Amino acid sequence: MKHKASVSHDEAMVRRLHRDPGFAAEYLKAALEDEDEPQVLLIALRHLAQARGIAKVAKAAGVERESLYRALSKHGNPRLSTLFAVTKAVGLRLTVRATEAR
Numbered sequence: 001m002k003h004k005a006s007v008s009h010d011e012a013m014v015r016r017l018h019r020d021p022g023f024a025a026e027y028l029k030a031a032l033e034d035e036d037e038p039q040v041l042l043i044a045l046r047h048l049a050q051a052r053g054i055a056k057v058a059k060a061a062g063v064e065r066e067s068l069y070r071a072l073s074k075h076g077n078p079r080l081s082t083l084f085a086v087t088k089a090v091g092l093r094l095t096v097r098a099t100e101a102r
Helices: 009-019 021-033 039-052 054-062 064-070 080-090
Strands: none
Touching: 009 021, 009 039, 021 039, 039 054, 039 080, 054 064, 054 080, 064 080
């Protein structure tokens, strides 16, 4: 059996998220802090859902698998309720904190 010489960034990220829940929390936190590029949050949630299994996450979040794929796609525009449900389904929680005074 031949092994790949390398894996894509997405594959490597999904593998790490699967085996390291602490990293998963930090990864989502960093994505939320990227105010300049909101798509980063969707990418992070997609990676987290893939790490846990899209079908399992969709079921736990109460959404259809196909709808979850669309919501977390590159051009997705999920509802806030979907974001909260998916985050909860992967064992995390979205939070808000005050910004530092400038």
